Amino acid sequence: MIRLSGRLVCMTEEERAAVLTHRPAHEAATRAEAGCISFRIDDTDDPMIFDVSESFRDRAAFDAHQTRTRDSAWFAATRRILRDFRVEELRD
Template sequence: MIRLSGRLVCMSEDERRAVLAHRAAHEAATRAEAGCIAFRIDDTDDPLIFDVTESFRDRAAFDAHQARTRDSAWFAATRSILRDFRVEELRD
């Protein structure tokens, strides 16, 4: 299993609005991907920071997600937002 956890750190209200405008569609598209176990983008106490957690069945599913995301409206709108992520590969 591949697990990603971390934060999206917005530097402006415009970046925050981009996350809010595209979050629901991005979450739904990701959850529908083959191999997606879980995917969440959650608010935090700081309105400019969002917690991100995602889990995929294996490296191939995670890589497919990354490729799809790069061609998405989500990425076009949020590409400049700081991503502070940690990716772990968990073995049985």
């Protein structure tokens, strides 16, 4: 299993608005991907920071997600937002 956790850190209201606008479609598209176990982008106490957590069945599913994301409206709108992510590969 591959697990990603971390934060999106917005520096401007425009970045925050991009997350809020594109989050629902991005979450729905990701949850529908083959191999997605879980995917969440949650608000925090700081309105400029969002917690991100995602789990995928294996490296292939995670890589497919990354490829799809790079070609999405979500990525076009949020690519400049600071991402503070940690990726772990969990083995049985």
